[in-house]
Structures are given as C-alpha cells and as structure tokens.
Amino acid sequence: MRKVIIALLLIAGVVMMAGAGGLKENIVTTDLEKTEITYFTFSAAPDHLDHLNEMIAIFEEENKDITIKVETAGWDDYFNKLQVNIAGKLAPDVFELNYENFVTYASKGALYNMDTLAADDSSFSADIYYPRSYGSFSYKNTQYGLPETFSTVVLFYNEDLFDQAGVGYPEESWTWEDAIGAAKQIRDEDKDIWGLFSDIQFWEFYKKIAQNGGSVFDGAGNVVIDSPENIEALQNMLDIQNKYNIMPTDAQMGGVSDGDLFMSGKLGMLVSGIWMFGAFSEADFDWNIEVEPGMSKKATHFFANALVISSSTDKADAAWKWAKFFTSSNESAKMRIRTGWELPTISDPDAVSAYLTAGNPENRQAVFNSLKYSIVPPVIERQNELQDGIGLLLQKAELGTLTAVEALSQAAELLEDLK
C-alpha cells in the first residue's frame, strides 16, 4: 500500500509541475502586450551575433511593441532545421534565404506575398535597393523577399609573383587567353609555384559557359547545356588543369584549400569570392584584385541573400517592419560596411564610398565593376539535384573518366529529367 501512495504522490507532483509551467507561460504572454517575432538566420552566427544584437536593440528602441527572438544555425544545418520547422508548423516569422533556395521555397507557397505589405506601407520604396538585387527575389511577378546582402567573385592576384615572372598585372579587359599566358610564365615546377586556380565545379561552370555566350537553359526553358559553346568553355576549364597543368589537380593539392595555397604565396591568380578579403589581409606579399577574365564576353557571379516572411505567420506587419529595417536602414548598412559582414544591397553613395576606401585590397572598385557583368545561376525547383548531378559529371570530366562532350550530353539527359 505504501508503494501505491508513493507512486500516486509522484504522479501528482509531475502533474503539478506541468500545470505550473503552463501557468507561467500564460502570465508572460498576457502581461506584456508585445508582439514577439522569431528571426532565423545562417549568416549571423558565430562571427556577427553581436552586430545583429546591436541592430535588434536599435530596432526594438524604435518599435517598442515588437521584440525579436533570434534563432541561428550554421549553413550546413540551416535548411534541414528550416524544413523540419515548417513541416512541424513552427516556421520562423522571418528568415534568411539565398537566391538559389529562394525559388524552391517561393514555388512551394512557403513565403508571404510582400506586394500587399509594401503597398500598405507609405514609407517604403523599392528604389533604395539595387534594382538587380530587388528583382532577384520576385517569383512569377510577385515580390517575396527583401534583398539583404550580395557578394561577387573576382580575380585575386599575387603582385610579387607577377613581378618575379616579369608579367604585367591583370586588367579588366583580360580574356582567359591572357590569364593562361601569364600563368604559364608564373608556373615554376621546381619551386612548386602554380599559375592559376579556378575550380572545376558547378558554380564556375555556369559562369564560364556564360562567358562564352552559352547557357544551361535557353530563353524558352529548353535544355541547351550540351551546346558547342558550352563544350568549348568546359574544355578550356579542363585544359587549364590537365593540359597545361598551370593549375594543380586535387591530388597535387593534397588536401590544401585554394585559399591556403594563395596565402602560402605559391599561386599567381585565384578566382574566389570577396569574402576572402579578411583572410588574405594577413598575407605577407602584395596582392590585389581585378574583374575576372572572360571569353567572348564577360560574366561574373552574383550571390545574394534576402529576408523573407513565412506564409503561415500571423504577425506579418511586425515581420515586415523588421525585414525592412534590417535590409535597408542606414544603421544596418553602416554596420555592415564597418564590420565587413558582407555588402549591403542599398544604393547609398555614402556607404559605397566608405567601402571603397576601407583598405586592402586597393582596387575595391573592381567589386562594383564586376556587378556590370553579373549573372545568376540556373534555378529550378529541384535545385540541389541539379547542382549535385552536374557537379558529379564535371568531376568525372576533371578526372578524365568522361570527355567534355560525354559529360555535357549526360548532363543534358539529367536536366531533361529534373526540370
């Protein structure tokens, strides 16, 4: 009998604790008449959490009836967590999306139509954003996101290695032929110095074919990935590594990253993103940047992130205010320039001039010059399958198990399936 009593007491205790928990929550929500919105981000943690909190403090000061609850995840886990939260009806009110994933979420109806929110807000004007960035986040003529930041890819070069080889520095008008010529002179097998590194992967591929006038899909959405221009562009990518060997293979790299190879002073030119500025600022040689070389024309990367609102939120007005503030306010833009947290997408001349004079590299104008030629990747609903599938075929071409022609004709078959 005693055991029964103890068991009953235990159960009663558990019930009481559960009840108390529920009660406490009630008090919190009824006492303060604040709207709490959740903001889910991949770009803040771990380096920029303080800067984000700084912005939230300013925002909450201006909007006393709104509080922001931040949730973070690293890039690798972000989309898993987001999907599971949406499936579990726990979608964050506001969250970040990159351009490539944007279409997937917009097409599935997971995003809030911002046109109505913008129309109701007399203080909002889309002109504050770069038109290019703003336009990227519209799907079927409806705006679903406010552009937050952008970045691009440029040609980094080691001035010391150019001087040693007696070659002139890269210029904006360079083609790949010029770059390959310079790289051949810089390449020094005895000293293990390489001329050029431009990775063979999906992101470089869609850009290089655009530089040769090609594309993955034509205007009508037909698969044209196996066109002669594209085969030529891919062959050029492969030749840099396998024919001229001015670029190391993966085995020759032996697990060293392209950024580390550049930092070690053993690489003449590197095609990489402006997010490397911070890491390269510690280099013990002189380096600078220039717009990436082209083929028959120029094409450069354009990577953008946006803030979007969940279609299931019941706090759209508060969510809109935060999205607008964080993407376009003066405070936010200045903070980004000051802290190097990517580039704000607003067309404010003051912010731009502060960026141009912020230090190494000297030729920061090349970042903005690159935008003149910027293109965006081909995007379909089954985006990750497209990226992985093409990436796999490019690897096979790189390793020589497929020729350029075979790789692209298999890619065409794959895309017919996926699109």
Next chain:
Amino acid sequence: MVGESNIKKALWVSFFIFPSFAGLIIFTIIPILSSFSLTFFQWDLITPLEFVGFANFSRLFSDSLFRDALGHTLSFIGGYIPLVMISGLLTAVLMNSRIRAKGFFRTAFFIPVISSWIAVALLWTWMFNPKFGLVNYLLSLLKINGPAWLYDPSWAMTAIIITSVWKDTGFVMMLFLAGLQDIPLNLMEASSIDGAAKIRQFFSLTLPLLSPTTFFVLVISLINSFQVFDQVWAMTEGGPAGSTSVLVEQIYKNAFRYNNMGYASTISLILFLFILLITLFQILGQKKWVYYE
C-alpha cells in the same frame, strides 16, 4: 512482492516498464511504421503529402545513382568482411598465445574501436595523403609509386576499406578472443598427444569450435557494413566523382538535400529488406557449418 497475485504483478511490471516502452513506441516503432508508409508518397516536408503509389519503387530501377551506391556498398562489403574477419582472428590467436605485454597489445588493438569515426577518418585522410602521407612514403621506400588514394576513383574505396578494417579489427579480435578462451584445453592436449601439428590443430579443432563466434561476428559485421556511412562521409563525401557513394548516403541526400522523404524512405526499406533477407539466410544456413558443443 511475494504473495501478490499474478495480475497485480503484471500491473506493477507494466507500470515500471511503461516509461521505456513509451520511448520505444514513440521514437522507434512509430517512426519505422511511418517511414514504411511514406514509401507510397511524395513529401518535401513543406507541401502536403502526395500519394504516388509505386512510383518511388519504379524509380529505383532507373536511378543510376542508387545502382552505383548499391554496387559500391557491395564492393565495400566484399573487401571489408573477409579482411576484418581474418585480421581479427589472427590478432586474437596471437593475443591468446604466450607473448609478452599481452595487456598492452590488447588495449592498443582496442583503442581504434572506441575512437570516434571522425577522428579516425581525419587521421587516415592524412595517412593516405598523396603528397605528405605516411602510406605513400612507406611505399616509396619499397620503390613503389603509390596511388593518389582518396583522390583516385579506382583506389578511394580500397582506402576506406583499409581504414575500416584497421578500426574494427580490435572489436572482432575481442569477440574471437572470448571464443578462443572457451575452447576446452583438454581437447587441445588430447590432440597434441595424438600427434597433431599446430596448423592441423587450428584448422581441425580451433576453427570448428570457434564457429559459433564466427557466425555471430559475420552476422553483425554484415549488418553494420550494409549501413556503412560515417567513414565515407568523413573521408570522401562519396567522391571522387561518386566512386564511393553508398546506400545510406543516398538516403541522407534524398531526405535532407533533395527534400524527397518518400524516395529516401523507399531506399531505407530496400536496405532493411536486404539486411533482413541476408540475416535470415545466414541463420538458416548456419546448420551447415556452425557447431555448438
């Protein structure tokens, strides 16, 4: 609870096992059943479930990535199982003989087993490094020009098999060691008196008497190696050029990269059926070669 009726006893027992049983139902049984039923649906976690009948199953037949992954999993098993069993048995026999510092060696062989796969994978990624790695350095001493291992599609799986064998040898050794110590000494003595040589003793006595252990090791190693994933993901992520992609990796990618829960569940079901059938086959086949005393 002496003297209480059986019904009361049963009630108490249920009361005490309820918490863990509830956990089993909620976190294991229900997910397994729902994942089986998901094989008939298309679901991306965002939009509602869509019934597709047997479409996920028919897709298996045309999916070259699945076919490749199945092939790579089988070639992993083909290399890994014999090697790990032989090296485990050999070390067990050595550890069971009269050698010095037995305790030290037994511990040394067991350390890889309790190390995390990520640590082991990082270690061996450097060992196999074509430029700075120890493996190719040792080969160069023998005047052999080593392959690029993890960067070479025709060698990457071999490197993964070697790493896995290295890590699991200690575990298999432990099981065989226990089996060896169960073999009655008097049988060995009797055969020695009858004039049997050591080698003959090993093949005619030790191996048959060890067969229950061998059976057990074979069954669990096969189950584990069908689910090979950690080492592949940490060492090659399925590369180079997809040459080490395996079944569990396909499940992971379809579920969490391609948002295709239905198809991922279908591959899981196929994997489950493979393991179930092979294990059943082994249990039925054991009559032919496993001797219980």
